[in-house]
Amino acid sequence: MTQKNIVIAGSGFAGVWAALAAARAVSQAGREGEVAITVVSPSAALHIRPRLYETAFDELAPDVSALFATVGVRHLPGRVERIHAADSTLEVSANDGTLTTLRYDRFVLATGSRLFMPDIPGLREHSFNVDQLADAQALDAHLKSLAGRSDRAARTVVVAGGGFTGIETAADMPQRLRAVFGDSADVRVLIVEQAADIGPDLGPGPRPVILEALGALGVDIRTSARVTAIDADGVTLEGGERIAAATVVWTAGARANALAAQVPGEHDRYGRLVADAELRAGEAPAIFVAGDVVQAATDDLGNVAAMSCQHALSLGRVAGHNAAAELVGLPTARYSQPKYVTCLDLGPWGAVYTEGWDRQVKLRDQEAKALKRAINTQWIYPPAADRDAALALADPYYVIVP
Ligand SMILES: Cc1cc2nc3c(=O)[nH]c(=O)nc-3n(C[C@H](O)[C@H](O)[C@H](O)COP(=O)(O)OP(=O)(O)OC[C@H]3O[C@@H](n4cnc5c(N)ncnc54)[C@H](O)[C@@H]3O)c2cc1C
Known part of the structure; x- marks a missing residue:
């Protein structure tokens, strides 16, 4: 039997969890060896963007190579340059300068976002x-x-x-x-x-x-x-x-990574692909989208995922699971994340924690700060390189928020 290929672009929150969820689905179906999972990104590190206003730089890019290895995910250091949805191929420039074409059976786009830089002099x-x-x-x-x-x-x-x-x-x-x-x-x-x-x-x-x-x-x-x-x-x-x-x-806002524009389908005003509940990009059924490149409904009330780590973690799990589930014959998952919280760091003063889309204040001062610290130093970090524990956390229906 020919091996099937899942390729994931990006090793941020969405990409890492998509890879783990895909590995979990393949493992659950007992089909290891029949599906290759490859993550393409510049380095096998998960950059903790929510902490970039801080200065703890040595903690902000945890290495995920041992984690990938333990769940059987290959990392290809490089960048996806072009997506050819019509023939299911990707042009990839590897970090060593070589150009390769990767064929995929399922592709997960998880290349995040970039700061919006309008045309202001200087x-x-x-x-x-x-x-x-x-x-x-x-x-x-x-x-x-x-x-x-x-x-x-x-x-x-x-x-x-x-x-x-x-x-x-x-x-x-x-x-x-x-x-x-x-x-x-x-x-x-x-x-x-x-x-x-x-x-x-x-x-x-x-x-x-x-x-x-x-x-x-x-x-x-x-x-x-x-x-x-x-x-x-x-x-x-x-x-x-x-x-x-x-x-x-x-600090004025973000736009979806430019690769999103190469995928056919509807895009929102931030350049994100509008996806269905299974996180398929509208007109490209073999492509799933996760994290800051997707606009997906979080509930039935009209709310959509924000460009946030909170949403990227779940979106990644669902997209990765679905990419693999379709290949190994498991049921696909529907993305839903009705609980929405925010925890805003307010420096030495403390923090403010809210719940709901109307952002009702639930915690403030140092109590909220303790929660922010836990989120920023534990919850959003990738799991240890322990195969069973990591795969258990990659359940597409895993709920992260407090
Ligand atoms: C300062 C700051 C504070 C924030 N605070 C919060 C917060 O408090 N709470 C919260 O929920 N969110 C917060 N966010 C938002 C959060 O960081 C993003 O929503 C989140 O990182 C999105 O995850 P992602 O995986 O989609 O993308 P990213 O984390 O951006 O990861 C994208 C990945 O794609 C890779 N990549 C890019 N281009 C290519 C390519 N061509 N080929 C292959 N790989 C590529 C990148 O190297 C990276 O690995 C904050 C962001 C910033 C910048």
Whole structure:
């Protein structure tokens, strides 16, 4: 019998769990050896993007090669360059420079997202961000390089974008600046948000807690304000106001990885493929989509998955399971994730934890911070390289949230 091929692009949250779930389904069907599972990504590491506003860089890219090996998943270091859905092949550039064509019986696209960079003068040249590990490391190196400067601009950070990532980044920034300039340094952190309220997508529920925390941390907020240009010395706001700052951190939203555009089917305004409940990409039945590249309904009430780790973990499990289930004759799973929570880090002040799409505050201060720490250092990390335990956790119906 010819071996069937499942190829998964990406080893982020969605890709790793898709690989484990596919291995679990093959194992459950007793069909090991008949289905090869290959993950293509630049490195066999899961980058913990939700922690990139922090500085614990040695913990942010756990190696998953032993985990993959123990469940029989092959890792191919490289990038998928092109998807040919019509003939079920992928063009892959390996890290060693070779170009290969991979044929798949089922493909899982799990290549995540990228920071949205609109056409603002100076944005690419003069801003920093916390989107990818290398970006966060560049920001950190830049902040450290400012030590020794005595001007106010050096001690000023403008965070452009007051959403989830902007708030987390800004809340941590006063202590990061003081680590560079000294405990008593007069530091300035300013969030510039174009909407009328801070955390526009978070809604009114957690806003009073966010405002209280940012106030206590000394973070300034400018709402209804838009950055129109960035240069080496600071930002210009709409209307012409200048803010001198040596550091500008851009945090304004994400777009699906560009490969999503190569898959035929409907795409949403973030470039995500609109998928059915089994996470098939509309017009390409052998392709499943998971994580930040998919728009999928989480319930029957009209809510859809956010570009979030919380959703990527479940989406990955379902997509990987379904890709394998179809090949080994197991029932497919339907994606559903009705419980939605958020836990927003508010730096040394604490955190705020909400439940529901209307984001009702359930925990705050240090109690929420303890939960955030557990999420960020345990829950979202890949499991140990223990075959049975890892496969048990890869059940497509496994529920992660508290
Ligand atoms: C600063 C920050 C804070 C966040 N905070 C939270 C939070 O508190 N809670 C939460 O739920 N979410 C949070 N998120 C969002 C969360 O990190 C993402 O939703 C999540 O990482 C998506 O997982 P993913 O597997 O779809 O994509 P990713 O984690 O982006 O992984 C994509 C994978 O695809 C690989 N890849 C990319 N291109 C190719 C290619 N061409 N070929 C092969 N492989 C490729 C990448 O190397 C990577 O392995 C945060 C994100 C950021 C940046």
